[in-house]
Amino acid sequence: MVLLITVSSFAQHPLKHWTDAVEVRYDSKQPVINYILAVDSTDTSSFLVEMRVRNVADTFRVAMVAHPEYDDRYWQFVENFYVETKSGKGNIQREDSALWKIIIKGNEAVLHYRIHLPVLKDALRASWKAFLSPTGGLVGGPHSFMYIVGATLSPSHVTLNIPTGWKVVTGMEATPDPLTFFAPSVGILIDDPIFIGKFKSWSFAVDGVPHQVIYWPLPNTTAFDETKLVSDIQKLVKETSEFFGRLPYRDYIFMLQDGAFGALEHNNSVTVGVPSSELSKDITSYLGEITHEYFHTWNLMRIHPIEYGDVSYKTPPLSKGLWWSEGLTIFYADLLRRRASLPAFDTTRVQHLEGLIRRYSTTPAYLKFSAEKISLAAYGPTGMLGDYSSSTHLQGEIIGAMLDFIIRDATNGKSSMDDVMRKMMDNFSGEKGFTSKDIEQTIHEVCGCSVHQFFQDYVYEHKQIDFKKYLELVGLQMQMTWKDVLSEGGKHVPDLRVYSWLDSEKNLKLGITNPLSCWGRAGLHTGDIIKSVNGTPINETRNFRQVIREVKMGDTVVVEVQRPAGIIKIKVLITGYQQPEVHITPISRVTEKQKNLFRQWINNGTS
Numbered sequence: 001m002v003l004l005i006t007v008s009s010f011a012q013h014p015l016k017h018w019t020d021a022v023e024v025r026y027d028s029k030q031p032v033i034n035y036i037l038a039v040d041s042t043d044t045s046s047f048l049v050e051m052r053v054r055n056v057a058d059t060f061r062v063a064m065v066a067h068p069e070y071d072d073r074y075w076q077f078v079e080n081f082y083v084e085t086k087s088g089k090g091n092i093q094r095e096d097s098a099l100w101k102i103i104i105k106g107n108e109a110v111l112h113y114r115i116h117l118p119v120l121k122d123a124l125r126a127s128w129k130a131f132l133s134p135t136g137g138l139v140g141g142p143h144s145f146m147y148i149v150g151a152t153l154s155p156s157h158v159t160l161n162i163p164t165g166w167k168v169v170t171g172m173e174a175t176p177d178p179l180t181f182f183a184p185s186v187g188i189l190i191d192d193p194i195f196i197g198k199f200k201s202w203s204f205a206v207d208g209v210p211h212q213v214i215y216w217p218l219p220n221t222t223a224f225d226e227t228k229l230v231s232d233i234q235k236l237v238k239e240t241s242e243f244f245g246r247l248p249y250r251d252y253i254f255m256l257q258d259g260a261f262g263a264l265e266h267n268n269s270v271t272v273g274v275p276s277s278e279l280s281k282d283i284t285s286y287l288g289e290i291t292h293e294y295f296h297t298w299n300l301m302r303i304h305p306i307e308y309g310d311v312s313y314k315t316p317p318l319s320k321g322l323w324w325s326e327g328l329t330i331f332y333a334d335l336l337r338r339r340a341s342l343p344a345f346d347t348t349r350v351q352h353l354e355g356l357i358r359r360y361s362t363t364p365a366y367l368k369f370s371a372e373k374i375s376l377a378a379y380g381p382t383g384m385l386g387d388y389s390s391s392t393h394l395q396g397e398i399i400g401a402m403l404d405f406i407i408r409d410a411t412n413g414k415s416s417m418d419d420v421m422r423k424m425m426d427n428f429s430g431e432k433g434f435t436s437k438d439i440e441q442t443i444h445e446v447c448g449c450s451v452h453q454f455f456q457d458y459v460y461e462h463k464q465i466d467f468k469k470y471l472e473l474v475g476l477q478m479q480m481t482w483k484d485v486l487s488e489g490g491k492h493v494p495d496l497r498v499y500s501w502l503d504s505e506k507n508l509k510l511g512i513t514n515p516l517s518c519w520g521r522a523g524l525h526t527g528d529i530i531k532s533v534n535g536t537p538i539n540e541t542r543n544f545r546q547v548i549r550e551v552k553m554g555d556t557v558v559v560e561v562q563r564p565a566g567i568i569k570i571k572v573l574i575t576g577y578q579q580p581e582v583h584i585t586p587i588s589r590v591t592e593k594q595k596n597l598f599r600q601w602i603n604n605g606t607s
């Protein structure tokens with residue numbers, strides 16, 4: 001299946017603490033913090049937060065965390081912020097959008113603020129964003145809590161004040177009070193979402209570790225096979241547990257939500273949008289996404305790129321390592337489903353590989369930018385790669401698949417990427433983040449071979465992957481034929497490979513995904529400001545999409561764009577376009593070794 005949206009939570013080990021390289025360490029005694037989060041059943045537009053702090057200096061700063069991959073900027077929605085102390089009100093000065101300076105007398109204070117939730121514009125809601133409804137909602141995390149700058153090792157308690165009859169699930173530590181939870185650091189506090197409301201819940205244990213699946217339904221939910229969904233999830237937990245040899249958390253919660261899209265992994269929970277209307281049609285339709293997010297519990301949350309460190313209100317640096325964190329996660333999301341006898345998107349591994357190579361070959365970005373550069377662009381500004389679009393997921397998965405062949409060949413089938421992933425978990429599950437060089441070194445340790453040239457060519461540079469060379473290692477060959485893209489009725493499909501986005505100044509910008517598209521060949525470039533299309537002024541992405549959807553083969557579209565040099569009109573003749581077809585077949589004469597390696601690989605990587 002296609003991942004709707006996959007964003008990734010910052011890496012955070014549940015038991016270890018992190019040193020803060022960015023912020024000045026709080027030099028007083030450790031502050032002690034108690035939050036009270038209050039939800040009123042009659043008001044679903046906002047919730048109240050009370051932050052009781054002790055052991056603080058007369059002047060301190062509070063801030064809201066910026067997530068490295070999605071930053072929903074809920075500081076915009078802070079209202080009625082005030083500070084109380086024993087001797088009266090404290091003083092608040094806003095120093096930056098997400099940063100406030102607090103001046104008090106004495107060493108304790110109570111901060112009060114309200115989060116006024118944004119009104120939803122789209123029919124579907126992002127599954128990780130805070131929301132409230134008459135039957136439940138999601139709170140906690142970077143959308144709810146301020147923290148004391150420089151004191152990210154401060155432990156805190158969170159007490160919930162929620163409507164009668166609502167339940168709570170969160171990955172935070174339980175306390176004797178069922179509505180109070182504990183977080184040993186700001187990193188854990190911010191990482192753990194809190195789901196509240198009326199929802200269905202199932203539980204199972206794998207290797208003695210408790211797991212909970214919850215499903216929050218919309219009032220008009222559609223019925224689906226709940227038993228099958230939960231038993232499939234249990235199978236994938238068991239498979240992943242066996243893969244790594246153990247489960248790295250105390251307990252785990254799958255927070256599945258109706259009426260939502262996208263997913264976000266956390267250190268011992270995940271939020272996933274899983275519409276009941278889809279589940280009623282195909283109960284396995286979201287297993288790919290669920291497996292992907294669950295695998296991130298290891299590969300990203302624990303094995304994390306070096307750029308991901310402690311929480312901060314400052315936007316963290318982009319990461320060069322996401323080709324591994326996303327690419328190998330999607331590689332294992334496919335493989336673990338096959339091993340668990342759960343349906344995967346493509347029937348066979350060969351078909352899956354054909355699809356990957358087809359998509360890779362369609363996209364010229366991979367011949368222009370290294371895997372590290374495309375990793376940076378994954379969460380970089382829109383249009384960062386100019387007239388090229390790319391996917392770090394796809395590029396990373398292909399690189400992982402080729403490296404798997406290399407390792408199998410070098411070790412005569414004794415080792416594979418599985419051993420590399422487990423070794424990465426052994427070496428990098430603590431505070432230490434990895435670089436691409438570390439992965440290169442880990443593979444070297446596993447296969448006893450040098451993959452330096454491979455990394456040089458594809459990870460640090462941007463050579464075309466020599467598929468022939470790597471497929472041959474397992475006795476396979478590939479034919480690629482470029483063909484016109486046709487509709488089901490056999491008609492040419494118009495080239496609509498163009499998009500638009502609104503920048504921070506509300507300019508509607510044009511995006512070219514491939515310089516060889518008819519839009520790129522006409523002379524348009526990513527970043528051009530769209531003024532009109534065919535004489536009609538356009539200033540919303542929605543309107544642009546609507547106009548483009550109606551374009552037919554042979555049409556001439558006049559796009560008026562603004563550039564630093566002035567406004568120009570560019571005529572685009574709409575043509576069709578080509579995509580490759582990829583066929584992978586066995587080589588006619590293979591050695592015994594190639595035959596054995598193929599047998600292992602096709603057997604889902606197991607002997």
Ligand SMILES: [Zn+2]
Pocket residue numbers: 006007008292296325326329
């Ligand atoms: Zn992901």
